[in-house]
Each structure stands twice: as C-alpha cells, then as structure tokens.
Amino acid sequence: MSQFISLSSGSSGNCYYLQVDDYGLIIDQGLSVRKFKQICSNYGLSIAKIKAILVTHDHTDHVKGVGALSRDFRIPVYTSQAVHDSIMRNHFVSKKVPLNLQHAIERGIEFELGPFKITSFAVPHDSADNNGYKIRWDDKCFVLLTDVGHFSDDMPDIIHQATHLVIESNYDEHMLVTGRYPLRLQKRISGPNGHISNAETAVFLANNLNRDLIKKVWLCHLSAENNVPRIAYETCAEKLIEAGYILNGENRNVSLEVLARQTPSLLTDL
Ligand SMILES: [Zn+2]
Numbered sequence: 001m002s003q004f005i006s007l008s009s010g011s012s013g014n015c016y017y018l019q020v021d022d023y024g025l026i027i028d029q030g031l032s033v034r035k036f037k038q039i040c041s042n043y044g045l046s047i048a049k050i051k052a053i054l055v056t057h058d059h060t061d062h063v064k065g066v067g068a069l070s071r072d073f074r075i076p077v078y079t080s081q082a083v084h085d086s087i088m089r090n091h092f093v094s095k096k097v098p099l100n101l102q103h104a105i106e107r108g109i110e111f112e113l114g115p116f117k118i119t120s121f122a123v124p125h126d127s128a129d130n131n132g133y134k135i136r137w138d139d140k141c142f143v144l145l146t147d148v149g150h151f152s153d154d155m156p157d158i159i160h161q162a163t164h165l166v167i168e169s170n171y172d173e174h175m176l177v178t179g180r181y182p183l184r185l186q187k188r189i190s191g192p193n194g195h196i197s198n199a200e201t202a203v204f205l206a207n208n209l210n211r212d213l214i215k216k217v218w219l220c221h222l223s224a225e226n227n228v229p230r231i232a233y234e235t236c237a238e239k240l241i242e243a244g245y246i247l248n249g250e251n252r253n254v255s256l257e258v259l260a261r262q263t264p265s266l267l268t269d270l
Pocket residue numbers: 010011014059061062147221
C-alpha cells in the first residue's frame with residue numbers, strides 16, 4: 001500500500017511524505033521539528049518509518065528543519081552536492097545535516113531507496129541548484145516539480161510518464177502585477193529563475209499529461225500574496241477540461257487538488 005500527504009506547501013514551509021508499506025520518504029523539510037512532530041502525531045505518521053529525506057533545493061522554506069530531523073532521528077539526506085553545500089552555509093538552518101548522513105546524488109542517474117527508484121532532473125530556479133524528482137515503484141510514477149522558474153525542454157517527457165504529480169502553481173499573473181509587491185520582486189518571481197504562474201502550469205499540464213496514465217495532480221507552493229486556491233484550481237481546471245479531461249463525477253479521469261499552505265492535505269492512497 002502506498003500513501004501521500006502534504007504536511008505544508010508554500011513559502012512558510014514545504015514538506016511532503018510518501019510511504020510504501022513500511023518505508024517512509026520525506027521530500028523537503030521546511031518546518032520546525034516541533035511542528036513536524038506535531039503534524040506526524042496528529043495524522044498518525046510514525047517518524048520511525050521515515051528512512052530517507054530527499055531535498056529539492058536549498059531555500060529555507062524547503063530545508064529549515066532538515067538538519068534537525070536528520071540529526072535527531074539519524075535519517076540520511078539525499079540531494080545534489082551543490083544543495084548539500086549550500087545548506088551547510090545557510091544561516092537559517094541552525095542544525096546541520098551530519099556529514100555522514102549527507103548523500104550526494106547525480107542528476108539523471110536512477111538510484112534506489114527501499115521500494116523507490118528515484119531520478120532527479122534539473123529545475124531552473126534562483127537557488128544554488130534545484131532538483132525535480134521522478135519516483136517509481138510498482139506501476140506508479142510520482143513526479144514532484146516545485147519552485148519552477150520556467151518549464152525546460154526535458155520536462156514534457158517526464159510529466160508524460162507521471163501517474164501522480166505534484167507541480168507548482170505559484171501565482172496569478174493579474175494578482176502579481178496589481179498586488180503590493182515592489183516591481184523588482186515581481187520581476188524576480190515571474191522571471192526565468194523565479195516561480196511559475198497558474199496560467200503557465202495549466203497550459204503545460206493540458207499539453208503534456210498522459211491521459212492513459214495520470215490519476216492525480218496536486219497544485220503546490222501557492223503564493224500567500226499573489227494567489228488564492230480557487231483561482232489556481234479554476235485556471236488549471238479550465239485548460240484540462242478544454243483538453244478533454246473530466247474532473248468530477250462518475251466519468252472522472254483525473255483528480256485535481258490544490259495543496260493548502262498551512263494545513264496538511266488528506267492522507268491519500270495512491
Ligand atoms: Zn520554495
């Protein structure tokens with residue numbers, strides 16, 4: 001049996017949990033350990049089952065609690081060497097990942113952790129480095145792609161393999177340009193190494209999902225300032241429906257959900 005839950009998604013902390021049988025895998029840990037433990041206990045997740053932590057990139061909202069979780073529970077951390085090095089230099093990460101628990105992964109080379117076969121791919125963003133992950137087990141292919149400056153040429157093929165997909169839908173373009181962010185920050189967010197908009201994600205999904213495979217899409221990392229869940233959902237739903245997907249009712253062929261910023265999602269069987 002496999003399950004997924006988002007513990008938190010957005011600039012105040014990102015943390016996702018995937019479990020197959022008794023093997024738990026955390027992707028990013030941007031929460032304080034106190035908050036992390038509290039959510040685990042509320043949702044009946046056993047920290048003893050967490051066997052590994054994968055990290056996308058070194059921004060604090062993805063790594064704030066990674067060192068503490070790794071050190072306190074002796075859990076190995078897997079990411080690219082550039083991300084490991086940058087976490088070590090990040091002053092907001094007070095507890096560091098012990099050196100003997102740091103494992104460097106090579107981009108594009110599949111490796112195994114318990115039941116999972118994992119491949120990382122490059123995601124453009126203004127961090128030291130940023131990894132998307134394709135995680136396969138049984139007949140499942142779970143893809144996580146967050147903090148996306150722009151969609152690169154190798155992403156359509158990866159998305160096309162997904163049965164389950166977590167993908168960023170950061171901002172609504174109108175809200176960003178009419179909101180209160182200064183122009184410089186607006187440009188950083190919408191630039192090629194910032195974040196991805198609802199409209200860009202919607203078109204990308206409609207063009208590249210594989211309708212014979214895809215079962216579930218979660219929109220993640222919504223901006224608190226420049227997005228609202230309803231707009232993110234409707235922007236994406238409109239493009240998927242235009243492309244022939246059915247999101248509701250008996251004939252539903254894909255399920256679309258928006259991940260909340262502060263509250264965990266439902267624990268979902270995959
Ligand atoms: Zn982020």
